[in-house]
Amino acid sequence: MAKGITSREQDFSQWYNDLIIKGGLADYSAVRGCMVIKPYGYALWENMRDVLDKMFKDTGHVNAYFPLFVPKSLFEAEEKNAEGFAKECAVVTHYRLKTDPNNKSKLIVDPEAKLEEELVVRPTSEAIIWNTYKGWIQSYRDLPILINQWANVVRWEMRTRLFLRTAEFLWQEGHTAHATKQEALEETTKMLNVYAEFAEKYMALPVVKGVKSENERFAGAEDTYCIEALMQDGKALQAGTSHFLGQNFAKAFDVKFSDKNNQLDYVWATSWGVSTRLIGALAMAHSDDEGLVLPPAIAPIQVVIVPIFKGEEQLTAISAKVSEIVLQLKAYGIKVKYDDTDNARPGWKFAEYELKGVPVRLAIGARDLENNVVEVARRDTKTKESVSLDGIAEYIQNLLVVIQESIFNKAALYRADHTTEANTWEEFKTILDTKGGFVSAHWDGTSETEESIKTETKATIRCIPFDAKEESGTCIFSGKPSNKRVLFARAY
Amino acid sequence: MAKGITSREQDFSQWYNDLIIKGGLADYSAVRGCMVIKPYGYALWENMRDVLDKMFKDTGHVNAYFPLFVPKSLFEAEEKNAEGFAKECAVVTHYRLKTDPNNKSKLIVDPEAKLEEELVVRPTSEAIIWNTYKGWIQSYRDLPILINQWANVVRWEMRTRLFLRTAEFLWQEGHTAHATKQEALEETTKMLNVYAEFAEKYMALPVVKGVKSENERFAGAEDTYCIEALMQDGKALQAGTSHFLGQNFAKAFDVKFSDKNNQLDYVWATSWGVSTRLIGALAMAHSDDEGLVLPPAIAPIQVVIVPIFKGEEQLTAISAKVSEIVLQLKAYGIKVKYDDTDNARPGWKFAEYELKGVPVRLAIGARDLENNVVEVARRDTKTKESVSLDGIAEYIQNLLVVIQESIFNKAALYRADHTTEANTWEEFKTILDTKGGFVSAHWDGTSETEESIKTETKATIRCIPFDAKEESGTCIFSGKPSNKRVLFARAY
Numbered sequence: 001m002a003k004g005i006t007s008r009e010q011d012f013s014q015w016y017n018d019l020i021i022k023g024g025l026a027d028y029s030a031v032r033g034c035m036v037i038k039p040y041g042y043a044l045w046e047n048m049r050d051v052l053d054k055m056f057k058d059t060g061h062v063n064a065y066f067p068l069f070v071p072k073s074l075f076e077a078e079e080k081n082a083e084g085f086a087k088e089c090a091v092v093t094h095y096r097l098k099t100d101p102n103n104k105s106k107l108i109v110d111p112e113a114k115l116e117e118e119l120v121v122r123p124t125s126e127a128i129i130w131n132t133y134k135g136w137i138q139s140y141r142d143l144p145i146l147i148n149q150w151a152n153v154v155r156w157e158m159r160t161r162l163f164l165r166t167a168e169f170l171w172q173e174g175h176t177a178h179a180t181k182q183e184a185l186e187e188t189t190k191m192l193n194v195y196a197e198f199a200e201k202y203m204a205l206p207v208v209k210g211v212k213s214e215n216e217r218f219a220g221a222e223d224t225y226c227i228e229a230l231m232q233d234g235k236a237l238q239a240g241t242s243h244f245l246g247q248n249f250a251k252a253f254d255v256k257f258s259d260k261n262n263q264l265d266y267v268w269a270t271s272w273g274v275s276t277r278l279i280g281a282l283a284m285a286h287s288d289d290e291g292l293v294l295p296p297a298i299a300p301i302q303v304v305i306v307p308i309f310k311g312e313e314q315l316t317a318i319s320a321k322v323s324e325i326v327l328q329l330k331a332y333g334i335k336v337k338y339d340d341t342d343n344a345r346p347g348w349k350f351a352e353y354e355l356k357g358v359p360v361r362l363a364i365g366a367r368d369l370e371n372n373v374v375e376v377a378r379r380d381t382k383t384k385e386s387v388s389l390d391g392i393a394e395y396i397q398n399l400l401v402v403i404q405e406s407i408f409n410k411a412a413l414y415r416a417d418h419t420t421e422a423n424t425w426e427e428f429k430t431i432l433d434t435k436g437g438f439v440s441a442h443w444d445g446t447s448e449t450e451e452s453i454k455t456e457t458k459a460t461i462r463c464i465p466f467d468a469k470e471e472s473g474t475c476i477f478s479g480k481p482s483n484k485r486v487l488f489a490r491a492y
Numbered sequence: 493m494a495k496g497i498t499s500r501e502q503d504f505s506q507w508y509n510d511l512i513i514k515g516g517l518a519d520y521s522a523v524r525g526c527m528v529i530k531p532y533g534y535a536l537w538e539n540m541r542d543v544l545d546k547m548f549k550d551t552g553h554v555n556a557y558f559p560l561f562v563p564k565s566l567f568e569a570e571e572k573n574a575e576g577f578a579k580e581c582a583v584v585t586h587y588r589l590k591t592d593p594n595n596k597s598k599l600i601v602d603p604e605a606k607l608e609e610e611l612v613v614r615p616t617s618e619a620i621i622w623n624t625y626k627g628w629i630q631s632y633r634d635l636p637i638l639i640n641q642w643a644n645v646v647r648w649e650m651r652t653r654l655f656l657r658t659a660e661f662l663w664q665e666g667h668t669a670h671a672t673k674q675e676a677l678e679e680t681t682k683m684l685n686v687y688a689e690f691a692e693k694y695m696a697l698p699v700v701k702g703v704k705s706e707n708e709r710f711a712g713a714e715d716t717y718c719i720e721a722l723m724q725d726g727k728a729l730q731a732g733t734s735h736f737l738g739q740n741f742a743k744a745f746d747v748k749f750s751d752k753n754n755q756l757d758y759v760w761a762t763s764w765g766v767s768t769r770l771i772g773a774l775a776m777a778h779s780d781d782e783g784l785v786l787p788p789a790i791a792p793i794q795v796v797i798v799p800i801f802k803g804e805e806q807l808t809a810i811s812a813k814v815s816e817i818v819l820q821l822k823a824y825g826i827k828v829k830y831d832d833t834d835n836a837r838p839g840w841k842f843a844e845y846e847l848k849g850v851p852v853r854l855a856i857g858a859r860d861l862e863n864n865v866v867e868v869a870r871r872d873t874k875t876k877e878s879v880s881l882d883g884i885a886e887y888i889q890n891l892l893v894v895i896q897e898s899i900f901n902k903a904a905l906y907r908a909d910h911t912t913e914a915n916t917w918e919e920f921k922t923i924l925d926t927k928g929g930f931v932s933a934h935w936d937g938t939s940e941t942e943e944s945i946k947t948e949t950k951a952t953i954r955c956i957p958f959d960a961k962e963e964s965g966t967c968i969f970s971g972k973p974s975n976k977r978v979l980f981a982r983a984y
Contacts, residue, residue, distance in 0.1 A: 030566055030623050031611065034559035039639065042556045064534045067526035068613075068644055068660050069582075072589070074522055076599045086589040086599055090561075092613065093585045093601065095648040097564070097578040107568045107578050109585065109610055118601055119523065121560075121584065121613070131522050141835070147531065152560055152644065156587040168560050343633070 003355045007289045012233045019283050020162045023292045023355055033160040033167030037276065040356065043300035044279055045170065049150065051202050051298065052172065052274070055194050061146045061174060066128050068152075069119035074127045078252035081126055084219020088156040090121040090167075121154040126220060126271055129175045130249040137177060137267055140259050144187075145177040163280030164237075164492050171275035177267045179259060181246075184268035188244040191272040192225040195240035198274075203282050204295035204408035205229050206415050207239055208438070208487060210463025215450050218271075222246035228462040228487065230415045231284040234436020236462045236489035239281050242272035280492075286380075286407055292357025293380050295407050296400040303329060303336045303396060304358045306349045308365035315340065318364055321389075325362070325374070328393035334400070354379060359403050360396060380407050421485070428476045428488070432457050438489050442482035444475035453477050459488045495847045499781045504725045511775050512654045515784045515847055525652040525659030529768065532848065535792035536771055537662065541642065543694050543790065544664065544766070547686050553638045553666060558620050560644075561611035566619045570744035573618055576711020580648040582613040582659075613646040618712060618763055621667045622741040629669060629759055632751050636679075637669040655772030656729075656984050663767035669759045671751060673738075676760035680736040683764040684717040687732035690766075695774050696787035696900035697721050698907050699731055700930070700979060702955030707939050710763075714738035720954040720979065722907045723776045726928020728954045728981035731773050734764035772984075778872075778899055784849025785872050787899050788892040794827045795888060796850045798841045800857035807832065810856055813881075817854070817866070820885035826892070846871060851895050852888060872899050913977070920968045920980070924949050930981050934974035936967035945969050951980045 003022055006014040020026050025041030037045065053063070069092060076082040096113030100106040122128065129147075136142060154168045163169075174191060178184040192209060199205045207227035217224045221243035229239045250256070250266035258264055286293040296302050305322055309315040322338050329336045337358075339349055346363065353361055363375040374392060377384045380403055387395055418437025422428035431439050443449060443461065454460050468484040475482050495514055498506040512518050517533030529537065545555070561584060568574045588605030592598040614620065621639075628634060646660045655661075666683060670676040684701060691697045699719035709716045713735035721731045742748070742758035750756055778785040788794050797814055801807040814830050821828045829850075831841055838855065845853055853869040860866055866884065869876045872895055879887055910929025914920040923931050935941060935953065946952050960976040967974050 027624065027627070029559050030563055030620065031559045031561045034561060036559065036624050037557040039554035039556045043554065045557075046555065062531035062535065063538065064531045065529040065537075065662065067521050067523045067528065068646065069523045069526065071522055072599060075589075076597070079597065082599060086591075089587070089589060090584045090611070091586040091589065091601055092582045094583040095581070097567075097581060097583060097610075097612070099578075105568070105571065107564060107574060109583055118589075119582070120589070128522065132519065132528050135519070154560065170557065 003291065003351050005289060005291055005355065008232060015289070016280075016284055017162065019287050019292055020280070023283070023357065025279065025283070025292075026162050028162075031167070033157060035162050035166050037170070040300060041279060044282075044294070044298060045276060047298040047300060048202070048278060049172070052194075052198055053150075055198060056148050056172075056174065059190060059194060061148045061176075063149065064147045065149055065151070066125050066132060068122055070122050070125075070128045072118045072120060074131050075120045077127060077131075078220050078249055080248070081124075081220030085123040085155070089123050090154045090156055092119040092121065122151070123153055123155045124271075124273075125149065125151070125153075125173055125175065126245070126249050127253075130253040130255060130269070133177055133267070134253050134255045137255055137257050140179045140257055143177055143179045143257060143267065144183065146174075146187075147176065148172055148174045161280070161492075163276055163283070165277075169276045171273050173271060173273040176270045177250075177255070178270070179257065179268070181268050184246075184270050185244055187270045188223070188225055188242045188272070191270070192227065192240070192242040195242065195272070195274060196227050199227055199229065199239055199278075200408065202295065202297040203278065204297070204404055204411060205239065205281060205285050206408065206412040208463060208465050210465040210468070210487065212241075212463060213447070213450055213461045213486070215447050216460060218243045220245060220248055222248065226463050228489075229281055229285060230411075230418060230437060230489070231281070231492065232414065233284075234418055234490075236438065236491040237277075237281050237284070238462070238491065239278060240272070240274040243270060245269035245271060285411055287357065290351075290382075291355030293407065294357035294359060296359045296404050299357065299359055300335065301337045301353075301356070301358045302334050302400060303360045303362060304353045305336065305338045305362045305364065306346050306353075307338075307340055308346050308363055310366075314366050315342075317366070317369060321369055322364065325389070325392060329396060332393045332397045334393070334396060350377075360399060378403060380410070419487075422476055423473070425476050429457060432459055432488075432490065436490065438462065438487045440485045440487055441476045442473035442484075443486050444478045444480035444482055446478075449475060449477050453488070458490050460491055462487045462489050462491060495783065495843050497781060497783055497847065500724060507781070508772075508776055509654065511779050511784055512772070515775070515849065517771065517775070517784075518654050520654075523659070525649060527654050527658050529662070532792060533771060536774075536786070536790060537768060539790040539792060540694070540770060541664070544686075544690055545642075547690060548640050548664075548666065551682060551686060553640045553668075555641065556639045557641055557643070558617050558624060560614055562614050562617075562620045564610045564612060566623050567612045569619060569623075570712050570741055572740070573616075573712030577615040577647070581615050582646045582648055584611040584613065614643070615645055615647045616763075616765075617641065617643070617645075617665055617667065618737070618741050619745075622745040622747060622761070625669055625759070626745050626747045629747055629749050631749055632671045635669055635671045635749060635759065636675065638666075638679075639668065640664055640666045653772070653984075655768055655775070657769075661768045663765050665763060665765040668762045669742075669747070670762070671749065671760070673760050676738075676762050677736055679762045680715070680717055680734045680764070683762070684719065684732070684734040687734065687764070687766060688719050691719055691721065691731055691770075692900065694787065694789040695770065696789070696896055696903060697731065697773060697777055698900065698904040700955060700957050702957040702960070702979065704733075704955060705939070705942055705953045705978070707942050708952060710735045712737060712740055714740065718955050720981075721773055721777060722903075722910060722929060722981070723773070723984065724906065725776075726910055726982070728930065728979075728983040729769075729773045729776070730954070730983065731770060732764070732766040735762060737761035737763060777903055779849065782843075782874075783847030785899065786849035786851060788851045788896050791849065791851050792827065793829045793845075793848070793850045794892060795821060795829070795852045795854060796845045797828065797830045797854045797856065798838050798845075799832055800838050800855055802858075806858050807834075809858070809861060813861055814856065817881070817884060821888060824885045824889045826885070826888060842869075852891060870895060872902075911979075914968055915965075917968050921949055924951055924980075924982065928982065930954065930979045932977045932979055933968045934965035934976075935978050936970045936972035936974055938970075941967060941969050945980070950982050952983055954979045954981050954983060
C-alpha cells in the first residue's frame, strides 16, 4: 500500500476515491455534489480537450458559446427532453440577495427580486441552442451548422462520485443542423467514431461502439449511439454518446428551412458529448494499487527526472547533465519535469510520481553520471533498466509509444477476458456475480424484459454493438426469439 | 455605409451593435442580458485566451476549476465582497421542476425541492476558492498557490451591452495565495503587467496602468490595479484588473499558515481577471464605418484570398495557383482562408471580409495570373497594391507586422490627442463635453469630491497612473491642495 492508497481488492470504490484525491486530480467542495478539479486533474482535462478540439475542427466543426441559463418556457418545449431533465435541474428564481433585517451580517433572498420566469441552469443545451438556430436558419444555404461548445452543465444527481457523476461537470456538446436525415445520421456516426478513436488512441481505452436500447436513450433523441468501456471491477462505463435527434427539436422550436426546390421542411439534428467523466474512466481503467497509470498521449507529465545525490556538489554535477537531457527530450516534444527539490528523499519522490501515474521516471546518481547511464523506470509495468545517455531522447520517445500500446493492450486483454456469452438465465446471473464484465446475450427487444433484467440483476443493456452478427437465438430472460446478441453489464 | 453598418458619426452606440451583430461576433439570446457568442467571435476569444493562457503559464501559474455555485453562507463570509455583489447575483433556490397539475405540458418549480441553503451563481470566485484553500494551506511549504480559472460568471446587471456588460460572461480569474505581503504585491503588479503587455502587443490597444481610487476598488480588495483603454467616442474602458486582497479573504475564511519560524499568520492574496469584455474593447477601439478592424496577432483569419473569375476554367487555373500560395502562407504560420464559393460576387465578398475585419485581402484574377502578381488590400488603411507572387508569403508576413504596429500607433495617437490636462473646473467640463477622452487633473483625494464630480459630469477617476509625476496643484473641484494628477473620463 503506497502513499495510503487502499488496494483494489480491499475496496475498489475507496481505491478509486484515493486515486482521485491523493493523486491530486480533484477535491471535494463545499457545494453538495460538486468537486474542485485540481491543477493536475485540470492539466489532464486540458490535454484531452485539446486533442478532441483539434479532432472536431479537423472534421469541420467550430466552437461557439450559448447562455448558461434556459428560460423555463424553452426548457419545456421539447417534451421528452424536458421530462428527462426536469427531475434534476438547478433553478434560478431570484436575482438579488439583501441584508437580513434580523442579522446584519447575513444575507437573504430578496423577495422583491423574483424572476418573472424561472431560469434552469443548463443540464444540456439543445433547448437554448435550437431556439437560437431558429433565427439563423432560413434556407438550405444556411446548412449544415456544425457547432461545438465547451461548457459547464448541472444535473442535480442524488448520488455523486468524483468525476463519474457530479452535480456540475465540464463537457463539450456538439449541436449540428442538417438539411437531410441521411446527413444527420452520417454526422452522428462520424462523431461517435471520433470519440472511439480518441478513447482508444489517446486514452488507451478500448471501447465498444453501438446503439442504445430505448430505455437508455437520451431524452429527446431518436437514437443514441455510444462508446462503452470496461473498468477493472468488471463494471461498464458509458464514455461518450452521439445522438440522432431527428426533427424533434426543429419541431419543438419551429425551425424550418426552404430546400433547393423552395419546399419547407424541418431541420434534422444531432448532438454529441463527452465530459470530465472520462477522467474517472481513465483512472479506473488503468491504475493499480500504487496509484494512477496515465497513458503517455495525455499525461500532463510524461517523464520525471529524479536526482540521487549526497550534497550540493553532486547535485550540481547531476543537474548540469540533466539540463542537457531535458533539452534533448523537449526537442522531441516530450513533457518532462526535473524534480530537484531537496525537501524530500528520492524514495518519497518515486512513490509520489507513481501515485500520479507519470509514465516514465528517470533516476540519475553520481555513479550513473560516471557511466553515462540513467535508470529508466516504467510506471505501467514497474520494470527498470539502465540505459545509455547516448540517444536517450529517441529511446524515451520510442518507449512512450510502447507504453501507450502496452496500456491499451492490457485493457483490451482484460476486456476480452471479461466479455462472455451467456445462453441461459442461470449462466447470465452467474457470470454477473462472479467475473462481471460484458455479458453478450440474446434479448427479445422489449423494454419490459430489459427492465425486469435490470430489477433482478442490476445489469442494463450497455449497447447493441454495431458489429453484432445476425444469429438466431432466444432471449435469456423471456425465451422469446432474438436475432442478435446485445451487451449487458452492470454499469457506472 | 457598407453592409448596413450605421456610421460612428450618426450613432456610435448603434455602430457598435452593428459591428458585433453584423460582423458575426455575437447575437442576442432568449435570456435577459445574456448573449450568444457566435463562431467568429468565439474564435477571436480562443485566440485571446490561448495567448493569455500561455502568458499565465510562463509566469508560473496553473489552471484549475472550482464550482459554479457558492453556498450563501460562504458568499456572505467576506462582508465587503458580499455587499458588492449581493445586489446583482442569480440565486438557485430549487433543484427540481415538476409537471404543472393544471397544464400537463408545462413545468413548475417543485416546492418540495427547495434547497436548505440557497446557492449563488458565482459573480466571482474568491469565496468558494478561499474556502477551498483553507484545506490546502497549512505551512509556508504549501505557498505560493498560483492558480487561474477559465470560467463563466453571472452578474445580474440591469443595463447590458453585447460583450461590454452582459449578465453572463466568460473570463479568467487568477487567485493566488502568498506567505508575505510583499510577494502578493509583486504578484498583483506582475499580472497587471501581463495584461498591459497582452493589450498592447496583441490587441494593439494602448493602456494606462494605474491604481483605482477607493470608490472604484473591487469589493473586498485593499487595492485594485487596472489597465484603462480609450474608445473612439472618447470614453474610457477598464480592460483588466489585478487586486491586492491583503489578508481579507484569509481572515474571512480563517486561512492561516505556519511560517519558517512556526509562527501562525493569515495568508496574503491576490486576484486578477480579464473577460470577454475585451472583445467589445477591441471592436470599439479600432473599427471603422465599414466594419471591424482586427489586429493580425489575434484575428481568426489573417488573410483572405478571393478569386476573380469568369467560368469554371478560369477558376480552376486560379485555384491551382492559390493552392500554392496557401501552402506558402501556412508554412509561415499565417491563418489563411480561400473563399472560392460561387454564390457571391467578389464585390460582395470584399465587403463581407471588410465587415469582419480580416487584416489582409488578396484578390487574384486571370490577368494577375499571367503577370504573376496579386492585389493586396489592407483592411486598416484601405490601401491596395499589386505585388509579385515571388516571395509573397514573406511579404505578407512582414505586412502583418506592419499592420499590427500601425493599428496600435493609430490608437496611441488618438489617445495622445484625447488626453488633456485641465486646470480649472470650467476647463474640465468643457473638455469632457467637447473632445472627451482622458482628462488629467488634480484631485483632493477624497471620495466626496470624486462623487460630486461624477454626479455633475458623469466622469469618474479611471485611475491614478503609476507614472504620474509629483506635482503641486489644487483640486479642480474643491480647490484643495493635491500633489499629483489623476485620470478622469466618462467610461463604459
